[in-house]
Amino acid sequence: MSKPIVFMKSDRLVNAEHVTRDETRVSILPATEDALKKVNNNNDAYMPWTLLPTNRYEGLNVYFDLEAYAFFQRTKELIQEEADPKGVLRFRRTVKQHDQRDIFTGDLYVLLSLFGALKRIDVKQTHSSSRVPYTIVIASWKNGTMAHLEYTVADDERIELEWSSTERIIEFDSEHLRPVEGFDLVPSPLVHEIKTILSTAHKADAALLTRLTELNELIHGGDQ
Template identity: 35%
Template structure:
């Protein structure tokens, strides 16, 4: 059965994707027997015999079967998961995202799967030089304090730090860009089609309730 992925094709690293796929689908019929993943910016009606994957921002797409979360797709975060492993988690998480679109709910959901259920949330919003700046203080599990920020505008950037008695893990996408000028390369913040289909989560009522609970923790001020 074919797969259909809705994604920002500018961020898809086709060269490092292993599964057979086609980027930029036009409205030609999709072969229901093809073992192929179609990737496009928008979805068009192509029959019922396919699995539709959507980003968390359009979770409620009527025909979607799976949803994927931006943060979980990046190679650096796979490395973080491997480094943290199943060890007892305690310490401090700092996560900062800069960009045009807030992904706070999805980011917190992904982090909670690694560090524990979120609680004790405090949200602050302020405007700095005409840019919205959101700060979320919360607790993951029993022993992780987290500081999460989102700032609108500017070039996309992710910063992550996990400090515990056992280790310190740091990542800054700006420091990982291989060439200059930094506005011309997105490699650290690109992902493969494989990452989308492998990390995607089936859309269930339970998942929707988890995400709604995170929205409620945030006071409904961000999406």
């Protein structure tokens, strides 16, 4: 069996030192359709869920962008420390791509795994002709959690998250996650580590694909 292959988007790669260290145990390839063709049945492969083929699952694992961030894993752990983890979640992504549907689908999948079944969800978007697309998702879970998930477009990616519950308030802003200041080209703090991808990835199977398809339809269809 060869080394596992991890498909990563170039802008999600953590700095070179980590890559060198990680490459001793995994092969890192760009997350593209072409690169995906190099996977054969002998490989254990980890890829963003959007690259998952519809006709084969063997040896394939998918990971979700949000779930593969260290900050989100720590946030999740803190929320799960609570006996009754319900609260108000405010989450916003600023992304480069105008079509944010896949990103939202992935985020929703991750949040459903944290809070359980949805009670209600609705998507409100600016008019399609708007020069600045903006999406507001209001959601409530059966466990009592309520959330606003918001998506917009800009040159620099950013994630903002706030969690308020009885026991704690968590605040995160990727813009504040910059230990280096002063250089012109400070790397984005929104990077993935291989170990987080490996530990959070999901085994690909028909059930997973069906669930993601359902979520896509839910989002595009509007109300649940």
